[in-house]
Amino acid sequence: MTAPANPLRILVVEDEPALRRFLVPTLAGQGYQVLTAATAAEGLAQARSHNPDLVLLDLGLPDQDGMEVLRQLRAWSRRPIVILSARNQERDKVRALDQGADDYLAKPFGAAELLARLRAALRRAVQTEAGDSVVAGGGLRVDLARRDVSLDGRPVHLTALEYRLLEALVRRHGKVATHAQLLVEVWGPGGAGNTHYLRIYMAMLRRKLEVDPARPRHFITEPGVGYRLDLDGPG
Amino acid sequence: MDASARPILVALGSEARALRLIQAACRLARERNAPWIAAHVETTAGAATEDEEQVQVWMQEAQRLGAETRRVRAPTLAQGLADLTRGTRAQVLLLGRSRGRWPWARLGHATADELQRRGLDASLVVLDDPPEAAWAGAPASPFGATAGAFLVLAACTGLAWLLPREGNLSLVLPIYLLGVAFIAHRWGQGLGVLASALGTLLYNFLLETPRFSQGGHWPNLLFFLAMLLAAQLVMGLLRRLRLQAREVQRREFHTASLYLLGRALARSQSPEEIALSATEHIGRTFKAGAWVLFPEGEAWRSLPGSLADHDLPPPSELGPSLDLGARQGDPLEPLPLGGAFYLSLTGTDRCEGVLRILPAGAGGLPPRTWELLKAFAAQIALALERLRWLEEARQAQVERETERLRNTLLGAIGHDLRTPLAAIHGAAGTLLLPDGLDEPARRDLLTMIQDESERLAHLLGNLLDLTRLESGVLQAQKEWQPLEEVVGSALGRLERREGPVPVHVDLPPDLPLVPLDAALMEQVLVNLLANARRHAPGREVALRAWSEPGRLCLEVADRGPGIPEALRERVFEKFFRLPGSGEGGVGLGLAICRAIVQAHGGGIQAAERPGGGTAIRIDLPLPGDPPALPEGTP
Numbered sequence: 019m020t021a022p023a024n025p026l027r028i029l030v031v032e033d034e035p036a037l038r039r040f041l042v043p044t045l046a047g048q049g050y051q052v053l054t055a056a057t058a059a060e061g062l063a064q065a066r067s068h069n070p071d072l073v074l075l076d077l078g079l080p081d082q083d084g085m086e087v088l089r090q091l092r093a094w095s096r097r098p099i100v101i102l103s104a105r106n107q108e109r110d111k112v113r114a115l116d117q118g119a120d121d122y123l124a125k126p127f128g129a130a131e132l133l134a135r136l137r138a139a140l141r142r143a144v145q146t147e148a149g150d151s152v153v154a155g156g157g158l159r160v161d162l163a164r165r166d167v168s169l170d171g172r173p174v175h176l177t178a179l180e181y182r183l184l185e186a187l188v189r190r191h192g193k194v195a196t197h198a199q200l201l202v203e204v205w206g207p208g209g210a211g212n213t214h215y216l217r218i219y220m221a222m223l224r225r226k227l228e229v230d231p232a233r234p235r236h237f238i239t240e241p242g243v244g245y246r247l248d249l250d251g252p253g
Numbered sequence: 254m255d256a257s258a259r260p261i262l263v264a265l266g267s268e269a270r271a272l273r274l275i276q277a278a279c280r281l282a283r284e285r286n287a288p289w290i291a292a293h294v295e296t297t298a299g300a301a302t303e304d305e306e307q308v309q310v311w312m313q314e315a316q317r318l319g320a321e322t323r324r325v326r327a328p329t330l331a332q333g334l335a336d337l338t339r340g341t342r343a344q345v346l347l348l349g350r351s352r353g354r355w356p357w358a359r360l361g362h363a364t365a366d367e368l369q370r371r372g373l374d375a376s377l378v379v380l381d382d383p384p385e386a387a388w389a390g391a392p393a394s395p396f397g398a399t400a401g402a403f404l405v406l407a408a409c410t411g412l413a414w415l416l417p418r419e420g421n422l423s424l425v426l427p428i429y430l431l432g433v434a435f436i437a438h439r440w441g442q443g444l445g446v447l448a449s450a451l452g453t454l455l456y457n458f459l460l461e462t463p464r465f466s467q468g469g470h471w472p473n474l475l476f477f478l479a480m481l482l483a484a485q486l487v488m489g490l491l492r493r494l495r496l497q498a499r500e501v502q503r504r505e506f507h508t509a510s511l512y513l514l515g516r517a518l519a520r521s522q523s524p525e526e527i528a529l530s531a532t533e534h535i536g537r538t539f540k541a542g543a544w545v546l547f548p549e550g551e552a553w554r555s556l557p558g559s560l561a562d563h564d565l566p567p568p569s570e571l572g573p574s575l576d577l578g579a580r581q582g583d584p585l586e587p588l589p590l591g592g593a594f595y596l597s598l599t600g601t602d603r604c605e606g607v608l609r610i611l612p613a614g615a616g617g618l619p620p621r622t623w624e625l626l627k628a629f630a631a632q633i634a635l636a637l638e639r640l641r642w643l644e645e646a647r648q649a650q651v652e653r654e655t656e657r658l659r660n661t662l663l664g665a666i667g668h669d670l671r672t673p674l675a676a677i678h679g680a681a682g683t684l685l686l687p688d689g690l691d692e693p694a695r696r697d698l699l700t701m702i703q704d705e706s707e708r709l710a711h712l713l714g715n716l717l718d719l720t721r722l723e724s725g726v727l728q729a730q731k732e733w734q735p736l737e738e739v740v741g742s743a744l745g746r747l748e749r750r751e752g753p754v755p756v757h758v759d760l761p762p763d764l765p766l767v768p769l770d771a772a773l774m775e776q777v778l779v780n781l782l783a784n785a786r787r788h789a790p791g792r793e794v795a796l797r798a799w800s801e802p803g804r805l806c807l808e809v810a811d812r813g814p815g816i817p818e819a820l821r822e823r824v825f826e827k828f829f830r831l832p833g834s835g836e837g838g839v840g841l842g843l844a845i846c847r848a849i850v851q852a853h854g855g856g857i858q859a860a861e862r863p864g865g866g867t868a869i870r871i872d873l874p875l876p877g878d879p880p881a882l883p884e885g886t887p
Contacts, residue, residue, distance in 0.1 A: 108772055126710045128703065214733040214766060214880060221735050232741050232758045239742035242730070242772035 025051040026140065029070035031061035031087065032102065033080050037125075041074070044129050045136075058082035065091060072140060075119075076102045077110055085113060092118040098139040108242035115196045115243065122194070138192050153191050155249025158227060158236055160188050167227075174226055179204065183219050184227075187237070187247040196244040220245060261289040262343035262375070264334055265315065267307040269506040270349050274380060275311065278347050279318045281378075290341055291315035292323040294333030306537065310513065317516075331367035338368075338375050347378045398440040402448050405432045410455050422473060425456060429477070430484045437485035438492050445485030453478040507625045510538045514629060518636035527640065528556030531633045535610065538629075539622055542611040545598070545633065555609075596630040600638030608633060661828045669712055669839045673705035715841040718776070719827065722848040729770040729852040733879045736764055736798055736805065739771050743778035747786075754786060759797035766879040767805045773849045780842040781809040781869055788813030789866065804855075804875050810868035821859040843869075 028050045030041050038054055045052045053068055055061035058079045065073060073091060077084035084101070091099060101114045101122040111122050120139045123132060151163040157170045162185060167174045176184065186203040187195060200216055201209040209215065220239075224231040238246045263278035265271045275291065282289035293308055312322045323341075327333025338346050348365065365379050409432035413425040429452045437445030457474055517530035528545040535543035546553040596608040608630050680698040683690070690698070721727035737760050747754050778796075785794040792812040799806055816824055816831065823829050825847040828840040846869075850857045855873040862868040 126706070212880075217732075217734040217738060218766075221737060224737075224741075232737055232760060233744050234741045238745060239738050239771070241739070241742050241775045242770070 025049055026072070027051045027053060027068060027070040028136070029053045029055065029061065029064055029068065029073045031055045031058070031064075031073065031079065031084075032076045033057065033078070034076070037076075037102075040129075041132075044132065048133060056080075058084070058087045061087055062090060065095070069095070069097075071097055071143075072136060073097065073099045074102060074136075075099055077114065078104065085110075085117065088114060088117050088119055098143050100135060100139055111243050112196050112198070115194055116198055120193055142192055153188050153249060156235055158249060160184065162188060169227055176223075176226065179219060180223055180226070183216075184223060187245060191247045191249060194240050194244050194246045200244065259287060259342050259344035260321075261285070261287055261345045261347065262334075262338055262341055263289065263291050263315070263320075263347040264330075264349075265291050265293050265308065265311050266349070267304040267311070268349075269502070269509045270380070271311040272314070272509040272512065273505075274347055274349050275315045275318065275320075277378075277380060278315075278320070281345060281347070282319070285344075287344065289320045290323055290337075290343065291320040292325065292334070292337050294330050294337070295324065295326045296328065296330050296333065310537075314513065314516075329364075329367075331364045331371070334364065335368060335371050335373060338373050343375050345378055346373065346375050347380065349380050398444055402436045402440060402444045405436055406448055406451055406455065408432070409452070410459060413456075414459070422477070426477060426480055429456065429481060433481045434484045434488045437488035441492065442485060442489035445489055446482070449478060449481035449485055452481050507628070510534065510625065511628055511632065514632055518632060521636060521640075524637065524640065525556055527633060527636050531608070531629070532557055535626075535629060539610070539626065540613050542613070544609045544611075545637075546607040546609055548606070553607075596627065598630055598634035598637060600634040602638075605634050605637035605641065658827065665828045665839050666716075670709065673709045676705045677702050712839055712841075715839070715845060719841055719845050719848060722845065722852060727773075727852075729773055729849070731768040731770055731853065733766040733768050734771060735766055736760060736769075736807065739769065739774045740778060740796065740798075742771070743775045743782065746775065747779050747782050751783070751786070754782060754794070755791070756782060756794045756796055759795065761799065764798055765800055765805065765875065767873055767875060768879075769853055769873060770849075773852070777846045777849050777871070778809070780846050784842055784869075785809055785811035785813065785867075792866075800875065805873045807871045807873070808868055810862045810866060812862070812864075812866040815861055815865060815867050816859050818861075824859055825857065846871075 026049075028045055030038060030045070030052060032038050032041065032054070033056050035056075038056070042052050042054060053064050053070060055064045058081050061073075061075070061079075064070075075084055075087060075091075079087070088099060088101070098120040099118070101111070101119045102125060103110055103114070103122055104125055111124075114122060120142070121135050123135060152159070152161045154160070159168045160166070165181065167176055167181070167184065182204045183200065186200050190199075197213050197216055201212065204219075205212070205215065220237060221231065224234055224237050228234050228236060236248055238248050240246055261278050261282045263274050265274060278289050278291070291312055293312060312324075316322050323337065325333050325337060327336065334346060334348070337343070346368070365377060368377055409428050413428050416424050433445060433448045433452055436448045453474060456477055514530065514534040517534060518527060521527040521530050524545070524547070531545055532543045535541060544555045544557075546555050548554075592611065594610045594612075596610070597604050598606045598608055610626065680702050684695065684698055718727070740758060740760065744754065744756060744758075782794060782796070789811040795808075795810045797808050797810075820829075820831065824831065825843045826840075827844045829844075830840040847857050850871055850873070853873055855871060857869065857871050860868050860870060
């Protein structure tokens, strides 16, 4: 592999040797510079001294809760953090996302899925910095600056609330937005807890912006967690 | 009206013979295939003496045996019964009759006659009681009886003294006859004989002319003595008859009490219920408090409710005397201790516990009631024993079931875990061999490793889910939401996993929101759709939903070979695989579906799809209306 002149640095905080053995060569093979840590303390120290471009963080660490590591990292870094979690821990996933994690991967996961998620997270980080106001893909185009929504070239009329929800999703596009994050962003702090509002408006958005609302391509449900706007998939 | 449809009417009071009346009426009603009515007439005369509680018990008993019950108020019994008979168009009126001491019972005779006179359009059936003496006194002490006998004789003598002296035998004799008869009847034959002799002497010395003569008229005296002895003999026999009748009545009461207790015990499902029935019936029959005690180490567990009495000796102390350990003497004999009595509850093979009786009065229980109390204890013991045997049988059944499941689990895991592991292990070994494989072969082995490890992860995930669902660790976090969303995410997940799935989705746009756990219900849909796909590859699967009052129905139907009717319930069991279903699946998918649907309070069934195939239907409860929408909703 030809390493780029200035490779992206990825910090892997994972206590299982078997997973590190799988992750390090996989990532290194893609040209990333890989740092590893087996404990929370080591992970935080590595992050401070090397300021990695992305952190892969396991929630089950021997010395400290991974959630605490996430909180401390977010105190000073805005770089993407992807969580590794055991399956069926929806509550942990939601907590991690609400605490500022960018994405999560449920074990077991394959190399292809891992790399796709990492690329998406890194790309979003660059886009956010650039402050891109137009997103498009799969026939759907949203221009945040001009408040303009179109599907297959035809303008679509949205109500105020529908547009606010779409806007919240677009700002996180490609990334999971939790129910709580969307509720607060669309309805304000008083909206938290009324998840069924969100579901009803999501159904309305799908009816206007999806070809088959029962098989959504763009407005993907993450059961028990939230929604993800996906514009890269087939339209 | 058809005579067979006219009811049988039975008149009930509070006395023990009511049970026989109830049984007779019930039998008659069955024979004639007619309804029957148990009636109680409250009369102003009878109200004071009737045992209201007991009447209630008999009425309930009649109701349990299928009777309709009526209670009426009437000035007289006959009036009330006549009105009832006419009102209900009864074909038969059943009532009891005795010369018993109950006002109700005494009225029976007169009532029957009066009813006959009223010319009712119903046949009158009167059940006679065993004969019973009209007057029953309390047993007196020997001293009191003797004193009483002397007093009666003195009174007779005093009365005779007032009569004219000449030719008085015919006048005096009846007075003494009455006195002696009374004594024999009241206090028994011993005093009767004594009174006869004494009466003769008194007559001889005080009344016979000439007075205080030594000789007297022997024939007269002998006649006098013979008459008195005959009188007391007749009265003694009457007394014995009366006592027998009382004994019969007492036995009838015992039988009735035991019958009622037996009924209550037979329905009891737990030691608590048995103790409650025991307390209630002992309380009513003996007017005494009762507790059932079970030894628990060095303490007693007492039912119903805990005992405030701390003087209770520990099981180790009380045990030996009540056959909790070794049998010493008759274990059924009650043991008096600190004002209470203890009876061992011994069934057919061991002591089940101890019955503690605390009489309400200070004097303890009358000695004659012990016999009945012991019969009660035996019944309670048998009921406890029956319960213990049932529990043991149930336990054995659970153990067998657990054992069977463990074997199936071990078999399934042994096979389903080992197969992919062997493949992965073998492929990795081959890949590590120094002799180079060509690229397509290497890729093939690597793909196989990936597929097999995915299968392992899937199996373990399912096992974990099922365990957590069944143990209650995983609970449904229900939220109101459109079904469409769950269907969408399930289809998305399935397509990412297995490629395009031909599913025809039919969801009406006005489908109501339903409270469900999205993550769990998605799992259900993914399992059902994957099953449908596996059993009917390439054929279209139909997914439709509709709402019914109080529930939302969801159906996933395929065009596969279908499930034989006998196996439609079993497919939801753990590790159950349809015969010939081939590769893939370990028989956990539908078990997980059922566990999840049940966690939502719903139901899941397999049925035949019209036109061939299987339709799995899920019913989810729709409790009331969904929460209101925010302001500004279009």
